[in-house]
Amino acid sequence: MTIISGGDRFLRTWDGAALALRTALGLTFLVAGLKLIIPAPFGLGNNREQLVAGFTDPVKGFMAPWSVQFLTDHGASVSASLFGQGLLEVLLAVALLAGIATPRLGMVATMMLVMFTMLTPSGGQIRLSRDLALAAAAVALMFWGGGRWSVDGWYLRRTHRLDTRWARIAGLANPARGGNRDVGLLVIRIGMTYTLVASALFASGVFANPMNTTLPQSILIAAAALLAVGLGARYLMGGVALWLLAISIGKVASLGILIGAENVKRELALAVIAAVYAAAGPDRWTLPRPQRMRCREVSDLLAAYVDGELSAQRRRAVEFHLADCPDCWAYLASYRQTIELGKSLGDLDVPAEVYERLSVLAARERD
16 A cells, blocks of 8 residues: 655645644643642642642532542542543653554544543533543544654654554554545534634633633634634634634743643643644635545646646645545656656657657557
């Protein structure tokens, strides 16, 4: 099977997108894990008793009473459980940042983020969960893989094989088959839409957060509605990215690096995720619908693409297809190699007999 890897600009866009998602999720898990191991620098209490008290608060805490009761009934310590969770999150963060078995890690991260949402005291309601938007980014990583700048990418470039035991364990085959770029972008858009809606509808008490205390609810609802139908999705995502980045910088500047990072880790990660969509999107289910091409169309336009004769819109459509279709990417690579080979041969003296034979063959083809 052909594996897409190379230095083309359109491939660097998707490699950068995978790197950005891995970094955003990895740093989020890193901060979340470290605060459970060493809570004091993050403003969560001077000892583990204060940490446990904050996490088990039935109103503002992050552990529902039933989950605390479950641990107690089975003789488990809440403090030890939180410490173990912290270690697990740190390990997941390191693996995500390195890009090791990224599709599988995306699955693990998705399940953990959904579980965190369910375990909160307000889990029975529509939870204002930026965690679900982060889970959407983790799902995108399941489809896209780690990209070129990851351990996964290094392994594929080194082996050029998808039938090895590690490739099967790490789930590297699915991203390499292509066809998943649009799905990943759609999932990211749905996740951001949900978060904006929930931020607008649930904005008081424990649901108050930097997202729904800095903009009027009407603006959040309007942005979510436009994202839901996909109208101007790239531009909206770009605006969301700038807004969340401004929130994050302001919080970190006022609270300090560690406490600020703990307070806005989700907003900062969502800013990166929105920027990824703005750079790589939109998905095919937006308005106006972006141009998507089939293999035959790309094949017909390949010469014009290589010569730089396509319009910006057509070039983007061709590049989107090439980045998601291993067969067409291989065809492009062989086409370029053929051109380079022809240039290296230079001007050759072809015997008259060869010209005659070629003329006969061409005449037969016309007939």
